[in-house]
Amino acid sequence: MIERENLILPNGKGWITLASLIAEKKYSKLFILVDENTEILCLPIFYIKMEEMNEWKILKIRDGEKNKNIETCIELWQELLLEGADRHSLVINLGGGMISDLGGFIASTFKRGIDFVNIPTTLLGMVDASIGGKNGIDFKNAKNQVGTVNQPKLVVIEHSFLKTLPKEQLISGMAEMMKHSLISSKDSWNRFVTSDLNDKAIFENLIWESIEIKNKIVQRDPLEKGLRKTLNFGHTLGHAIESHCLDNPYREALLHGEAIAIGIILATFLSTELLGFPQNELLEVYNTIESYFPKQKFSKNEISNIIKLLSYDKKNIGGKVLFVLLEEIGKPKTDCFVSDSLIFNAFEFYEKS
Numbered sequence: 048m049i050e051r052e053n054l055i056l057p058n059g060k061g062w063i064t065l066a067s068l069i070a071e072k073k074y075s076k077l078f079i080l081v082d083e084n085t086e087i088l089c090l091p092i093f094y095i096k097m098e099e100m101n102e103w104k105i106l107k108i109r110d111g112e113k114n115k116n117i118e119t120c121i122e123l124w125q126e127l128l129l130e131g132a133d134r135h136s137l138v139i140n141l142g143g144g145m146i147s148d149l150g151g152f153i154a155s156t157f158k159r160g161i162d163f164v165n166i167p168t169t170l171l172g173m174v175d176a177s178i179g180g181k182n183g184i185d186f187k188n189a190k191n192q193v194g195t196v197n198q199p200k201l202v203v204i205e206h207s208f209l210k211t212l213p214k215e216q217l218i219s220g221m222a223e224m225m226k227h228s229l230i231s232s233k234d235s236w237n238r239f240v241t242s243d244l245n246d247k248a249i250f251e252n253l254i255w256e257s258i259e260i261k262n263k264i265v266q267r268d269p270l271e272k273g274l275r276k277t278l279n280f281g282h283t284l285g286h287a288i289e290s291h292c293l294d295n296p297y298r299e300a301l302l303h304g305e306a307i308a309i310g311i312i313l314a315t316f317l318s319t320e321l322l323g324f325p326q327n328e329l330l331e332v333y334n335t336i337e338s339y340f341p342k343q344k345f346s347k348n349e350i351s352n353i354i355k356l357l358s359y360d361k362k363n364i365g366g367k368v369l370f371v372l373l374e375e376i377g378k379p380k381t382d383c384f385v386s387d388s389l390i391f392n393a394f395e396f397y398e399k400s
């Protein structure tokens with residue numbers, strides 16, 4: 048059996064463990080879920096690593112957040128049925144967070160649950176989405192409204208997938224790395240800010256540090272009873288902004304990390320106003336994020352709509368929207384109430400700074 052602490056494995060070790068898992072479990076059928084891009088760019092690498100040792104059935108879906116929905120699930124459940132998948136089949140999710148969220152969900156629900164493995168191919172997938180067992184889909188454009196918490200059998204981290212990842216996708220993943228550092232410690236944040244991210248070895252160490260921050264939190268609180276809420280820093284407004292822009296004829300969709308980056312700035316401003324988070328560190332967070340992410344503009348009406356969308360946040364209790372804020376870097380506080388007027392001030396800070 049693969050032990051809990053060996054669930055997330057880098058490069059060579061991950062592939063060997065995957066081969067052993069498949070041999071040990073004697074799965075009846077092996078499915079690989081890909082999207083249009085990972086089929087072309089990542090599947091050939093997968094075959095080389097696994098030396099085509101098994102017979103794989105490819106499940107292919109359209110890429111992008113707008114397809115992380117029930118229609119895509121229905122297509123996949125149908126295909127699994129047609130292909131004779133049974134409770135002893137395995138689904139391997141080869142792609143970014145969209146693939147692992149959706150693939151984890153269809154695997155967790157098909158015949159009440161079959162095994163799945165995550166092989167993240169985006170930075171965001173490696174440091175965040177592939178880890179922790181949150182699976183799910185968007186519903187009516189609201190983020191992650193339907194899903195399960197169910198852990199993958201294994202996560203294989205293969206850095207070489209990043210070679211083909213477009214730059215904006217790489218930067219999107221960096222938003223979650225910044226989030227992990229901000230909720231974890233000043234040392235971690237300073238390492239992120241001062242490191243030469245163009246140095247491959249340094250960057251790979253930072254990826255690993257980020258994975259460990261998330262994994263430790265998930266291990267202590269897998270079902271988000273308390274501590275895990277801290278991983279949602281920047282997501283209360285970030286998700287509402289992402290939903291607002293998704294499928295909106297007047298706006299371009301934002302990548303998950305792009306929306307979360309704005310959410311982090313807004314949440315850090317709110318932290319300064321409500322919890323005395325240091326002003327100089329607010330500016331450092333702001334400047335760091337601004338150096339990677341293009342500035343967005345939101346009208347008053349748009350901000351009102353974003354505030355309305357906060358009602359879908361899963362941390363809400365009894366209709367009350369509750370934020371994760373920071374008392375200082377490395378000291379997150381959950382269940383914080385924030386007034387609408389302060390949210391407007393936060394957007395003003397973001398846009399005017």
Ligand SMILES: NC(=O)c1ccc[n+]([C@@H]2O[C@H](COP(=O)([O-])OP(=O)(O)OC[C@H]3O[C@@H](n4cnc5c(N)ncnc54)[C@H](O)[C@@H]3O)[C@@H](O)[C@H]2O)c1
Nearest residue numbers: 084110143144145168169171172175176181208211212303
């Ligand atoms: N479950 C979680 O804990 C968790 C955490 C963070 C984010 N998420 C979710 O993850 C999703 C975002 O994931 P993402 O940013 O990985 O996006 P994604 O999965 O949509 O991938 C982004 C794009 O990159 C392409 N791509 C993937 N790998 C590639 C590669 N190696 N080379 C070239 N192109 C490649 C994809 O085809 C896609 O077009 C969101 O739905 C978000 O809500 C979930």
Ligand SMILES: O=C(O)C(=O)C[C@@H](O)[C@H](O)[C@H](O)COP(=O)(O)O
Nearest residue numbers: 175179181190191275278279282361
């Ligand atoms: O793993 C978690 O817990 C997170 O909150 C990680 C987030 O980066 C991720 O976007 C997650 O999908 C958000 O969860 P949700 O419960 O707010 O949908």
Ligand SMILES: [Zn+2]
Nearest residue numbers: 223282303307
């Ligand atoms: Zn996220």
